Ligand SMILES: Cc1cc2nc3c(=O)[nH]c(=O)nc-3n(C[C@H](O)[C@H](O)[C@H](O)COP(=O)(O)OP(=O)(O)OC[C@H]3O[C@@H](n4cnc5c(N)ncnc54)[C@H](O)[C@@H]3O)c2cc1C
Ligand SMILES: Cc1cc2nc3c(=O)[nH]c(=O)nc-3n(C[C@H](O)[C@H](O)[C@H](O)COP(=O)(O)OP(=O)(O)OC[C@H]3O[C@@H](n4cnc5c(N)ncnc54)[C@H](O)[C@@H]3O)c2cc1C
Ligand code: SF4
Ligand code: SF4
């Protein structure tokens with residue numbers, strides 16, 4: 001069992017948790033993820049590792065409530081335990097294996113969207129610790145949804161914010177912000193690393209292709225085991241089928257078949273929405289009872 | 294003196310029409326009276342052919358004669374000399390090609406129902422809490438076992454019985470390997486059988502730590518160097534699914550049998566109290582002819598779909614256990630033999646709508662004696678369906694070999710280990726079961742685990 005040691009709201013429907021899982025904390029590297037299950041009857045869901053603390057033995061995850069399971073996680077509190085918390089899964093970010101001097105010469109830009117901002121943090125932190133500067137664009141719906149701003153500011157060279165409604169920073173999408181930086185602010189990048197909703201990564205990849213910038217994306221396909229056993233997570237990259245959980249989650253964004261990946265993500269949508277409704281009813285029923293007492 | 298001729302006692306089964314709608318066990322097993330009657334058929338051969346055909350040389354006539362004498366405790370002790378999983382093997386061994394296939398009675402009539410008798414004794418021992426071994430005082434040496442399938446469980450149990458401190462590391466959240474995630478409830482009950490087999494191993498003092506992926510969470514090296522294990526036994530199975538590489542394989546609705554069965558078994562998707570989603574269409578096509586294919590197709594049927602097996606050779610060549618093929622037919626599974634898919638077709642939203650197949654014929658026997666299937670020109674046809682399940686076989690997961698210096702694999706990705714001991718190319722690391730042989734059987738995996746337990750004991754004693 002894996003105890004929840006901290007819980008914090010970050011934005012509407014987005015929250016952070018620290019989980020006591022010393023083995024995972026000890027082996028975690030930037031770019032990797034975990035799979036958790038709330039209880040005996042729960043479903044296994046993948047979440048990116050957002051931070052880890054070897055001394056405390058904890059791993060930080062940031063979760064956006066989108067359906068039944070993420071709601072179930074949100075309903076748990078500090079001191080309660082998760083049934084399963086396994087990892088670290090997937091390959092660490094490619095750059096941690098690169099030659100540091102060469103890495104320092106590269107102009108790196110992260111493009112994060114929504115809850116995808118959280119997993120960018122350990123990567124930036126790692127780079128910063130190793131003396132590598134990187135810029136970042138954070139994209140969010142509006143000001144309230146900008147995550148980890150303070151933390152990220154400390155470990156990045158330049159932080160740009162783009163909001164859909166213009167309530168903070170650049171008004172528009174991250175791709176617009178990227179074009180603006182390149183076209184109007186004389187910015188040049190060798191590598192773009194993008195994490196966020198699939199649709200955002202697709203358009204980031206299309207944009208960077210135009211400028212011929214190498215682009216790495218972190219795919220969040222559906223998963224079951226996370227160890228290569230089921231193939232639920234398969235995606236097509238450069239015309240070949242790959243398993244995201246063991247061969248990814250990072251791939252070359254210019255080679256990913258995003259349309260297929262997005263379509264595959266929606267496979268359980270109708271079943272899941274039924275489940276979410278059932279849970280909603282259950283939660284409502286719960287509240288009613290409290291009201292009556 | 295010739296024995297009075299008694300017909301083979303058939304074990305009772307759930308009615309096919311009823312069982313095709315539930316996940317309860319198909320075969321109800323023998324009653325004491327039935328087991329005694331069936332046992333009386335055995336001739337207690339001096340040179341038992343059945344024993345030679347059992348991969349672990351289970352002392353079949355001996356345990357059966359204990360049943361004949363009504364001494365089930367002795368029967369169970371006799372079995373336990375060679376097998377730790379009688380309730381499992383009695384249910385899932387391909388008996389027709391092993392023990393029962395060679396039984397002398399089978400030459401002229403019907404062989405002794407060895408599997409059903411073994412199952413009866415195994416279940417009886419469980420129901421009566423027969424302790425087959427006691428935990429031993431710790432001998433000061435630790436062994437790590439990777440994977441909690443039959444190979445890992447068997448190795449761990451044997452080592453614990455002689456005083457080793459054994460810990461099994463399991464990647465999934467439940468112990469049992471394929472017994473837990475692959476073979477369905479209706480063939481191998483999880484709580485009543487698998488969980489109790491695992492409990493037996495734990496009662497010997499073996500620890501099982503779930504949710505640890507060797508190669509990610511820890512490594513073989515960290516187990517030896519940091520956690521102080523004297524030896525490691527790798528029993529990580531062959532869990533990597535194969536796909537065909539045909540068009541349309543990534544359409545929505547195409548899944549591996551592993552995914553389908555894991556959702557259904559390990560994650561209990563058939564039980565609405567559990568959260569796991571499973572997509573079962575109205576018409577399911579399962580590609581393949583092994584046990585895995587039969588399990589997938591029967592699971593689909595139970596979840597309410599019209600279910601069809603598509604296999605490229607003829608029925609005679611089906612690699613699945615005979616009993617499962619027979620049961621599948623009774624349950625109304627469609628069999629399309631000598632049929633091979635060439636593409637999967639989707640609708641405008643990217644969901645499966647049909648599978649295009651070709652008709653095959655069997656050519657000349659090749660070097661291995663198998664007649665290879667050949668396409669009949671112009672025989673293409675479509676089968677309408679909304680789910681396609683690929684059950685084409687599996688291979689070992691490269692995670693451990695890739696993260697362990699000096700642990701070599703062969704061309705097929707199997708860990709190289711010698712037959713006798715399971716010693717790998719890395720000192721102190723042993724391996725066995727599907728991880729070494731590729732997908733095989735429960736009994737072979739268990740046998741390999743036991744051999745390695747002996748070898749590990751020798752290795753540590755002489756180190
Ligand atoms: C490698 C990886 C890392 C991830 N990291 C994070 C993270 O750090 N924080 C976080 O909040 N989420 C992350 N996700 C997504 C997260 O796993 C899903 O949001 C979660 O499984 C949804 O479960 P649910 O039961 O609440 O929703 P469901 O009811 O399963 O789904 C609700 C809606 O979300 C969509 N959905 C389901 N799964 C995914 C998915 N994998 N990606 C995108 N949309 C999905 C469904 O199509 C549906 O529309 C990650 C996924 C992967 C594969
Ligand atoms: C659906 C299906 C039906 C079958 N039917 C039959 C049958 O009727 N009769 C029969 O005899 N055989 C059958 N088999 C085959 C039989 O189940 C296997 O041969 C047998 O289970 C192999 O045992 P094993 O211990 O080597 O591996 P497994 O049972 O595969 O166990 C390996 C375990 O190791 C774990 N693991 C893997 N990698 C790691 C890692 N890196 N770290 C930690 N843990 C890890 C896995 O999660 C798994 O629990 C069937 C197989 C399947 C899939
Ligand atoms: S272990 Fe399998 S092969 Fe051996 S006797 Fe039992 S059922 Fe037959
Ligand atoms: S070969 Fe048949 S009859 Fe002879 S001992 Fe074995 S099971 Fe009994």
Ligand code: FES
Nearest residue numbers: 226228230231245
């Ligand atoms: S999640 Fe099962 S193979 Fe990737």
